[in-house]
Amino acid sequence: MIACLWARAASRKQRAGRESNREQLTAAGNGSAGPMSKKTLARPARGARGGTRRRHLTVLFTCVGRRVELIQAFRGSAERLDIDLTVVGADKSELAPALHLCDRRAVTPTVLDPGYVSALVEVVRSEGADLLIPLIDHELPVLSQARQRFEESGCLALISDPGVVSTCRDKIATYRHLKKHGIDTPRTWLLEAFAKRKSRSFPCFMKPRRGSASFGNYVIHDDEELHTLGRRVPEPIVQELVAGFEHTLDVYTGLDGIPRCVVPRRRLEVRWGEVSKGQVAKDPRLMEIGRRVAQSLPGCRGVITIQCIMSARGRIRVIEINPRFGGGAPLSILAGADLPGWIMRERLGEKPRIRMDGYTDGIRMLRFDQSVFLDRRGELL
Amino acid sequence: MIACLWARAASRKQRAGRESNREQLTAAGNGSAGPMSKKTLARPARGARGGTRRRHLTVLFTCVGRRVELIQAFRGSAERLDIDLTVVGADKSELAPALHLCDRRAVTPTVLDPGYVSALVEVVRSEGADLLIPLIDHELPVLSQARQRFEESGCLALISDPGVVSTCRDKIATYRHLKKHGIDTPRTWLLEAFAKRKSRSFPCFMKPRRGSASFGNYVIHDDEELHTLGRRVPEPIVQELVAGFEHTLDVYTGLDGIPRCVVPRRRLEVRWGEVSKGQVAKDPRLMEIGRRVAQSLPGCRGVITIQCIMSARGRIRVIEINPRFGGGAPLSILAGADLPGWIMRERLGEKPRIRMDGYTDGIRMLRFDQSVFLDRRGELL
Structure with missing residues (x-):
């Protein structure tokens, strides 16, 4: 199967979505968009109840950004499984390309905004979302804490536990966890701890403790680079170069x-x-x-x-x-x-x-x- | 028009191409692929000769890499203009995605290989290419020098003069050229010249003299960064930050x-x-x-x-x-x-x-x- 087949399916669905309902949700100010769903997670999502009836699902992708292919994959699987899928996309920017290939879209505050979760809960309610799937690292801490709030609206949030x-999220904690469980991992230090070591071996790797997508990652060749580049990286950690x-x-x-x-x-x-x-x-x-x-x-x-x-x-x-x-x-x-x-x-x-x-x-x-x-x-x- | 429409056209054409002729050219060893074209640039390309007949064109894109949308755009224009277009892609790597959406593809030596031009001339001859369009900076110097060789095979190489x-290609030469012609441009120095200046103002911008696609570009905040990062950039130049x-x-x-x-x-x-x-x-x-x-x-x-x-x-x-x-x-x-x-x-x-x-x-x-x-x-x- 070639990617373009997916693109076609997406486009068809997306056109249908535009015809039936093209309005854009603004997550903050849509309180009157519909009655609160009575669904709870004790029951499975809508479609499953009907026996041989066609199953329906509404999936909300948050921070949907550029994840067009993932949406296409969900559409492809739904078609094969005869699930009637509605894709809702949420992003802080209307310029997120994937938003425009969703059936419905919502522009939300940024992840760091204190109103982020409430805005998503509002989208979940007004759209009757059965499933929420987060797509970037930064939103995981706040969404994993808030899972209960989504579930109260009948929406399963597909997010791991806060622990x-x-x-x-924290590369030092990851290192300690892996070591504790006997899983091989490169040695890792906070920059200050590494700089104090007598036997510093170069080249090594520097990156932000809570970074994402290789922003601020550097190969470090000597003390001079360690010092100078360490000032450019937020909460720098140093890792053995493997x-x-x-x-x-x-x-x-x-x-x-x-x-x-x-x-x-x-x-x-x-x-x-x-x-x-x-x-x-x-x-x-x-x-x-x-x-x-x-x-x-x-x-x-x-x-x-x-x-x-x-x-x-x-x-x-x-x-x-x-x-x-x-x-x-x-x-x-x-x-x-x-x-x-x-x-x-x-x-x-x-x-x-x-x-x-x-x-x-x-x-x-x-x-x-x-x-x-x-x-x-x-x-x- | 949405991108997917292009994708569809490309896919159709590409499937047709696969059915009629799926073999891959290996540019080096294909000397017997066909008689040398007798076309010269004194005559226009094939299609133009036929009066109201449908016009044909074969376009070779070199270093085609990831330029799928550009190929799709050529296909779209050809369709609107009723030109029968054959797209040939060339790249050093069979893993260049755009190759797989061309009608015909050739894997060539790298741009730095002394046999690069000869390999492309061979592709031009065996495919009867009317037009060669280069797509990355590194190949422009060698291809602009070789334009005549392509023209002898009836292929117009769409490349500016070597001058x-x-x-x-050289950002210091670009700076001098623009200044000479009274076109506003940020002040630019070789790193050594900048480092010797009494009044160095920060932040400034550092990049490779002959770089491409922002590899090795840094914002520089002080002398320490200038010195340390200057060692990481090939032929560094410094530019006023605008x-x-x-x-x-x-x-x-x-x-x-x-x-x-x-x-x-x-x-x-x-x-x-x-x-x-x-x-x-x-x-x-x-x-x-x-x-x-x-x-x-x-x-x-x-x-x-x-x-x-x-x-x-x-x-x-x-x-x-x-x-x-x-x-x-x-x-x-x-x-x-x-x-x-x-x-x-x-x-x-x-x-x-x-x-x-x-x-x-x-x-x-x-x-x-x-x-x-x-x-x-x-x-x-």
């Missing part, structure tokens, strides 16, 4: 946190911290690491994305854990790991059969820039 | 070097040195700068891409000139500046009527990652 999120091939592991942990499928993707090319060329690498050693990391973090939910480096000799070291859909997840999905389908079926109260290695090895993903165009009034062209 | 290319909105100007200079259309695009967001959100800004002051820069460089050919910064008070300073299609050109094309159509018609011996401002103001482009997927054998999925 998991706080361990993963040689090898970077891999990302997509781990499906569903609604109960049990790892059921691990897809390793080798990073063939990275641009701006996100994979731009990748290849599925069905290696049992990598899959086992993914399973172990997820098991070490009870309270996972949905998809967990793990970064690791594999040396030429096969030593695997975990460098980062992100408890959310990674940017390259469309590759795992295309290869046959039906992450969107499994999530939607679980939300509908079904129990999908999932094989740990139920996907095709060796599939490659090559990315390019595609655009949506808006006219002066913000209408899709 | 234009060498001025634009505040304002970045704009890119797409200037169409056709086959005779006369600027006929200037489309300013405001950069709303940049990722990895390439625009990811942009907006057409039909500002007569910016258009006039574009016209003046192109006029100051006789020997331009095709599309010239100019970067400049406009301050809040409207002062415009040119910071870079790239004599090739910029990454954001699809926005200008979508807005109505039919760069591909004009080029193809000129190649067919026609004289398109071009209005300097014949495009729609305010159109926005929002980019996201889209993928092609290959199976283990390298076949498109």
Whole structure:
């Protein structure tokens, strides 16, 4: 299947969405948009109740940004599963391209705004969302704390427990957690601790303690660079520089946190911290690491994305854990790991059969820039 | 028009291409691929000869990389103009996504390989290419020198004269050229010259003298950073830091070097040195700068891409000139500046009527990652 097929489906659905209801939600001021949903999570989502009737789901993606392919993947899975899917996108900016390929869209305050959660709860209510899927690291702490508020409106928030999120957001905490559980990881220090060490070995790697998408990451060659670049990085940490091939592991942990499928993707090319060329690498050693990391973090939910480096000799070291859909997840999905389908079926109260290695090895993903165009009034062209 | 329409056209054409002829050219070893074309540039390309017959064109894009949208734009223009277009892509890597959306593809040596031009000449001959369009900076010097070799095979190489290319490739030469022609530009020094100045003012901007796509660009805040980061940048130059909105100007200079259309695009967001959100800004002051820069460089050919910064008070300073299609050109094309159509018609011996401002103001482009997927054998999925 080629990406363009997805694009077509998205476009059709999106046009239909425009015809039926094109108004834009402004999350803050929409209190009268509809009665509060009476659904609770004790019952499965709407569609599941009807026996052989067609199932319906409304999925809200938050901080949807540029995740067009992920939405396309959800649409593709829904079509195969005969689920009537409505996609709602939320973002702080109307210029988020993915917003314009959703059926419905909401412009929210920024993640740091104290009204962020309330704005999303309002969207959930007015849209009758069954499922909320967050897409960037920065929003995970606040949303994982607020899960209960979404559930009261009948919406399952696909977010790991606050403990998991706080361990993963802080690279020092991640390092300590992995060490404690006997999972190989590069040695990691706070910059001050590293600078005080007698035996500092260069080159090393510097990055922000709570960073994202490789912003402020530097290879450091000597004390001079350590000092000068350390001033440019917020809360800098230093990590042992590890040689090898970077891999990302997509781990499906569903609604109960049990790892059921691990897809390793080798990073063939990275641009701006996100994979731009990748290849599925069905290696049992990598899959086992993914399973172990997820098991070490009870309270996972949905998809967990793990970064690791594999040396030429096969030593695997975990460098980062992100408890959310990674940017390259469309590759795992295309290869046959039906992450969107499994999530939607679980939300509908079904129990999908999932094989740990139920996907095709060796599939490659090559990315390019595609655009949506808006006219002066913000209408899709 | 939405991007997906283009994608569909590309996909249809591409499938047709696969059915009729899917073999991959290996540029080096294909000497017997066909008799040398007898076409010369004294005659227009094939299609133009037939009077009312349908016109044919074969266009070779070199270093085609991720330029899928540009190819889609050429296909769209060809369809509107009833030109039967064959797109040939060349790249050093089979993993260039755009290759897989071309009708025919060639894997060539790298640009730095002494056999690069010969390999491309071979592709031109075996494919009967009428037009060669280079897409990255690094290949411009060698291809502009070799233009005659392509023309001997009946292929027009859409590249500016070597003098234009060498001025634009070297940011010190660009600075001197602009100053000489009275075009406003930030002050620029070699790092050594800047470091020796008594009055060094910070912050300033550092970048490689012959760089591309913002690799190795840094804002420098003090002498310490100047020294430390200066060691990380190849042939560093220092530029006065200028505040304002970045704009890119797409200037169409056709086959005779006369600027006929200037489309300013405001950069709303940049990722990895390439625009990811942009907006057409039909500002007569910016258009006039574009016209003046192109006029100051006789020997331009095709599309010239100019970067400049406009301050809040409207002062415009040119910071870079790239004599090739910029990454954001699809926005200008979508807005109505039919760069591909004009080029193809000129190649067919026609004289398109071009209005300097014949495009729609305010159109926005929002980019996201889209993928092609290959199976283990390298076949498109």
